[in-house]
Amino acid sequence: MKYVMTYRAVEEFLPLAREHGPAHVERLRDFHGRGALLMVGTFEEPMNGDAMGIFTSREAAEEFIAGDPFVLNGVVAAWTLRPWNEILQPAPA
Structure with missing residues (x-):
């Protein structure tokens, strides 16, 4: 899961994202370094900070x-968190 x-x-969002971006990226x-965050990214269409x-x-x-x-700091208006069943997973090494 x-x-x-x-x-x-x-x-x-853009002025706030620029201001707080370095701390957010850190x-x-x-979390990625700890192995807790697998991937993250913004949506391209529409480019609205989501x-x-x-x-x-x-x-x-x-x-x-x-x-x-x-x-x-108010860059995010709302967030969701949902469990996700990954179907295709890499084969164990």
């Missing part, structure tokens, strides 16, 4: 969201 987080950005790298991340556990996703500078 994985956990998919989605963010919906505020309408005027947090992303920390994003998605895939976490290895609900606890990791909730911890990330609770301390994310984008959430704490």
Whole structure:
């Protein structure tokens, strides 16, 4: 089981995202380095700041969201967290 987080950005997200981006990226790298965040990215169409991340556990996703500078500083208007059953997985090494 994985956990998919989605963010919906505020309408005027860009100035806030620029301001809080470095701390947000640092947090992303920390969680990825720990193996808790598998992948993350923004949606291209439409380019409105919305994003998605895939976490290895609900606890990791909730911890990330609770301390994310984008959430704490109003870049994110709303977020969701949903359990996701991964069907196609890499074969064990």
